[in-house]
Amino acid sequence: MALNRPIAPLVHGDHSVRGVMVKVLYALVPALLVYVGFFGFGILIHMVLAVVVAVAAEAVMLRLRGRPVRPFVTDGSAPVTAMLLCFALPPLAPWWVTVVGVLFAIVVAKHLYGGLGNNPFNPAMAGYVLLLVSFPLPMTTWPVAFTVSGEYPGPLVSAAIIFLGPDGVASWDAITGATPLDLMKTQLGLNQVVPEIAAHPVFGDFGGKGWEWLANAFFLGGLWLLYKKVITWHIPVAMLGSLFIMSLGFAALDPGSHPSPLFHLFSGGAMIGAFFIATDPVSAATSPRGRLIYGAGIGILTFVIRTWGGYPDGVAFAVLLMNMMVPTIDYYTKPRVFGHGPQHGPEHGRDHGRDHGRG
Amino acid sequence: MSTRTGDFPGGLHLDGHKTPSSGRAVETMPVPPLLVFPLHQHIGEPALPVVEVGESVLAGQLIAHAEDYVSAPVHASTSGRVVAIEKRPVPHPSGLPAECIVVEADGEDRQAPCEAPGDFETMDLSALRNRIREAGIVGMGGAGFPTFIKLNPGPGGDIDTVVLNGVECEPYITCDDRLMQERAADIVSGALIIRHAVGAGRCVIGVEDNKPKAAAALRAAARDGVTVQTVVTRYPAGGEKQLIKILTGREVPSDGLPLNAGVVVQNVATAAAIFHAVSEGRPLISRVVTVTGPGVAEPRNLEVRLGTPVADVLAHCGADTAAVRAVVVGGAMMGFAIHDLASPVVKTTNCLLVDAVADDADQPQMPCIRCGACVEVCPQLLLPQQLYWYASVRDFDKVQDYSLFDCIECGCCNFVCPSHIPLASYFRFAKNEIWAQERERQRADRARERHEFNQARKEQEERERQERHRRKKARLKDPPDEAAPADSKKAAVQEALKRAQARKEGLEAGTEGTEDRG
Ligand code: SF4
Numbered sequence: 001m002a003l004n005r006p007i008a009p010l011v012h013g014d015h016s017v018r019g020v021m022v023k024v025l026y027a028l029v030p031a032l033l034v035y036v037g038f039f040g041f042g043i044l045i046h047m048v049l050a051v052v053v054a055v056a057a058e059a060v061m062l063r064l065r066g067r068p069v070r071p072f073v074t075d076g077s078a079p080v081t082a083m084l085l086c087f088a089l090p091p092l093a094p095w096w097v098t099v100v101g102v103l104f105a106i107v108v109a110k111h112l113y114g115g116l117g118n119n120p121f122n123p124a125m126a127g128y129v130l131l132l133v134s135f136p137l138p139m140t141t142w143p144v145a146f147t148v149s150g151e152y153p154g155p156l157v158s159a160a161i162i163f164l165g166p167d168g169v170a171s172w173d174a175i176t177g178a179t180p181l182d183l184m185k186t187q188l189g190l191n192q193v194v195p196e197i198a199a200h201p202v203f204g205d206f207g208g209k210g211w212e213w214l215a216n217a218f219f220l221g222g223l224w225l226l227y228k229k230v231i232t233w234h235i236p237v238a239m240l241g242s243l244f245i246m247s248l249g250f251a252a253l254d255p256g257s258h259p260s261p262l263f264h265l266f267s268g269g270a271m272i273g274a275f276f277i278a279t280d281p282v283s284a285a286t287s288p289r290g291r292l293i294y295g296a297g298i299g300i301l302t303f304v305i306r307t308w309g310g311y312p313d314g315v316a317f318a319v320l321l322m323n324m325m326v327p328t329i330d331y332y333t334k335p336r337v338f339g340h341g342p343q344h345g346p347e348h349g350r351d352h353g354r355d356h357g358r359g
Numbered sequence: 360m361s362t363r364t365g366d367f368p369g370g371l372h373l374d375g376h377k378t379p380s381s382g383r384a385v386e387t388m389p390v391p392p393l394l395v396f397p398l399h400q401h402i403g404e405p406a407l408p409v410v411e412v413g414e415s416v417l418a419g420q421l422i423a424h425a426e427d428y429v430s431a432p433v434h435a436s437t438s439g440r441v442v443a444i445e446k447r448p449v450p451h452p453s454g455l456p457a458e459c460i461v462v463e464a465d466g467e468d469r470q471a472p473c474e475a476p477g478d479f480e481t482m483d484l485s486a487l488r489n490r491i492r493e494a495g496i497v498g499m500g501g502a503g504f505p506t507f508i509k510l511n512p513g514p515g516g517d518i519d520t521v522v523l524n525g526v527e528c529e530p531y532i533t534c535d536d537r538l539m540q541e542r543a544a545d546i547v548s549g550a551l552i553i554r555h556a557v558g559a560g561r562c563v564i565g566v567e568d569n570k571p572k573a574a575a576a577l578r579a580a581a582r583d584g585v586t587v588q589t590v591v592t593r594y595p596a597g598g599e600k601q602l603i604k605i606l607t608g609r610e611v612p613s614d615g616l617p618l619n620a621g622v623v624v625q626n627v628a629t630a631a632a633i634f635h636a637v638s639e640g641r642p643l644i645s646r647v648v649t650v651t652g653p654g655v656a657e658p659r660n661l662e663v664r665l666g667t668p669v670a671d672v673l674a675h676c677g678a679d680t681a682a683v684r685a686v687v688v689g690g691a692m693m694g695f696a697i698h699d700l701a702s703p704v705v706k707t708t709n710c711l712l713v714d715a716v717a718d719d720a721d722q723p724q725m726p727c728i729r730c731g732a733c734v735e736v737c738p739q740l741l742l743p744q745q746l747y748w749y750a751s752v753r754d755f756d757k758v759q760d761y762s763l764f765d766c767i768e769c770g771c772c773n774f775v776c777p778s779h780i781p782l783a784s785y786f787r788f789a790k791n792e793i794w795a796q797e798r799e800r801q802r803a804d805r806a807r808e809r810h811e812f813n814q815a816r817k818e819q820e821e822r823e824r825q826e827r828h829r830r831k832k833a834r835l836k837d838p839p840d841e842a843a844p845a846d847s848k849k850a851a852v853q854e855a856l857k858r859a860q861a862r863k864e865g866l867e868a869g870t871e872g873t874e875d876r877g
């Protein structure tokens with residue numbers, strides 16, 4: 001009789017792409033709660049919209065590309081992209097901002113580059129940057145934390161603003177204001193010094209009011225991902241470490257025109273970037289050493305863009321710029337192969353020695 | 360990464376699946392009615408039969424002789440009559456039948472006279488190695504490399520450490536564990552012989568720290584400087600390179616052998632076989648096999664005569680052989696499936712894993728998401744995702760740039776891949792393709808050389824013919840002076856002789872070329 005011929009290994013770990021994605025979604029929950037707590041229901045509305053659009057776009061693209069739809073649509077990668085993008089959008093931005101951003105992320109940044117696993121750029125960040133450069137006004141109209149404004153946009157108000165626009169919302173001016181990073185940048189540009197600026201009510205203990213808690217929540221989720229081995233420490237540590245060191249150096253030299261390292265770490269996209277964006281495996285460097293370089297590059301570029309660039313936050317641009325560097329980084333950080341001896345460089349890879357078995 | 364002694368990079372913590380069989384003492388399986396002895400149970404050239412169909416043989420009698428250096432003789436494992444020498448199914452990943460000697464047992468199990476027991480310490484080293492060679496001993500951990508070769512470091516080989524591999528890191532397998540518990544003294548005696556043979560000072564037996572009983576038994580039996588060292592329970596700690604790293608802190612050079620790190624590694628079962636061969640004059644005719652997996656009701660370790668068909672072993676373990684769906688030889692991580700239950704147990708058969716199916720068989724393969732999980736677990740510090748990428752697009756230069764041939768096919772990367780990519784299979788495939796290409800290239804090279812040689816010879820003959828012609832014409836035109844004829848005649852004879860000689864040599868070289876790789 002014919003025997004089956006299973007191929008070793010016959011045992012496997014319980015890892016799956018979906019499992020990884022689901023864990024990332026879980027890890028985002030604390031941040032989502034904090035976000036809703038401080039900035040209202042807008043983000044939830046955008047997220048529902050974003051996930052629906054993302055999954056639909058994913059399905060259509062898979063069909064067009066002739067790929068099996070089911071396993072891919074259910075792999076969870078599209079919802080993760082959608083949710084990460086929503087954390088970068090102003091929660092009361094018009095609905096079409098999300099639709100355009102998600103479509104660009106999924107259709108162009110992901111599928112036109114070959115779909116899951118082949119996209120050189122982080123789709124969420126590509127979508128965000130497209131929106132930022134195309135629609136600067138809605139993309140920079142941010143609400144301030146309700147602890148500052150006293151106004152909490154509930155579900156109905158949020159939905160009305162998102163789908164109908166802010167006209168007729170009496171408190172619109174109270175709700176919106178500059179983000180801490182934005183304020184810091186514009187005020188420094190007006191020759192104010194950091195301690196003066198930090199006296200403004202939007203600033204909290206080390207970041208912005210509300211924002212610093214959000215950063216804490218991302219940090220928490222990130223630690224959980226580390227614990228669950230979904231991500232490794234290399235990228236977060238390298239990115240936050242380099243951002244910390246850069247900002248510490250400049251703040252020590254000139255505290256008047258450079259905010260503290262803590263402000264840098266707990267403001268804007270630093271935390272979500274370090275744990276959720278830069279660690280996106282598809283678009284990041286692969287070897288442990290490569291990841292250290294990649295993460296450090298993002299941290300340094302973030303600081304440079306925030307300090308001297310044209311945008312208040314630099315994480316998205318830094319990630320995309322380092323995405324471009326990945327092939328080069330990967331090439332020069334091939335680990336030393338076991339048995340190749342430290343004396344040999346990374347290029348010493350060729351040999352024909354068959355392995356000698358075991359025993 | 361880690362360069363400490365006692366550890367190796369990467370690896371996995373695997374569930375054991377060992378308890379069903381590890382608690383049971385080794386039982387001896389009765390001799391089956393029909394035994395099949397493949398002539399090729401080792402790495403190297405097949406042995407050549409020295410018996411004929413119809414001949415009677417005794418247990419332990421030589422039935423196939425090792426002609427080449429890298430080869431191992433085969434012995435009958437019971438008494439009976441040779442009924443066939445033909446191609447039969449054998450346990451090999453290819454599933455191709457191979458030449459076997461088939462013996463019908465007479466049920467009397469009469470033993471051939473053993474070689475006189477020897478004292479290894481007074482034996483001449485080459486006699487000692489020869490004895491191990493004649494006993495047909497090959498690596499019993501699964502690789503099947505003829506053992507005596509490893510015991511012959513040769514000039515330049517400077518071995519200071521003997522490592523005995525008692526690390527059974529594959530899930531399910533327990534035969535070495537039991538052997539260490541039950542026959543520790545034999546193993547230690549074997550270790551002493553190996554140490555003596557290679558002139559090493561140090562001898563360490565490495566045992567995983569999840570086998571306390573085996574370690575204790577070995578410690579109790581250890582003598583004359585043989586030490587027992589427990590090692591981390593992390594797959595693949597039993598890989599030769601990994602074990603050497605753990606026990607000595609040395610790395611076997613990528614293109615080298617353990618002996619380049621001053622180490623010789625032998626599996627514990629091989630050591631016991633060496634002891635039996637040298638001190639008792641017994642050739643290798645049986646081995647302990649773990650029979651386990653979902654398809655056997657009672658997993659156990661059996662001492663099986665070599666040549667016993669797998670079907671008989673399974674039937675002995677109470678399996679309904681008609682219902683068996685799959686048998687993997689070796690472990691769940693690195694084993695291979697046999698194509699036919701008629702395949703026999705051979706010298707390298709350490710485990711029969713019955714009806715184990717891949718536990719993620721229903722998971723679809725997804726694209727690589729470059730998560731790097733495979734990078735972290737690779738004990739050889741390779742970049743499996745890059746290897747996979749280049750192997751899947753058949754870029755065989757690039758896979759070699761990424762050190763494909765350093766892959767030990769341990770399957771760790773495969774195990775952790777969230778996209779369920781059968782990475783190890785891709786690497787096996789790429790290696791086979793490259794070897795096939797290499798063979799093809801060599802064949803083409805030889806054909807071309809042969810063609811060029813023939814061409815050159817024809818041209819040479821043509822030149823010579825023309826030369827003769829020219830000289831003849833010249834002679835006719837102006838006849839030579841008186842003194843010359845004798846000289847030129849002599850020279851011409853000399854030249855003709857030389858030409859004939861050269862032609863003969865050339866021809867020989869040519870035919871040799873063809874025979875070599877026919
Ligand atoms: S584990 Fe699988 S998905 Fe992850 S990088 Fe390796 S091959 Fe790609």
Ligand code: SF4
Pocket residue numbers: 736737738739740741742743765766767768769770771772773782783786
């Ligand atoms: S199978 Fe090869 S590439 Fe994969 S982990 Fe083992 S040695 Fe590394």
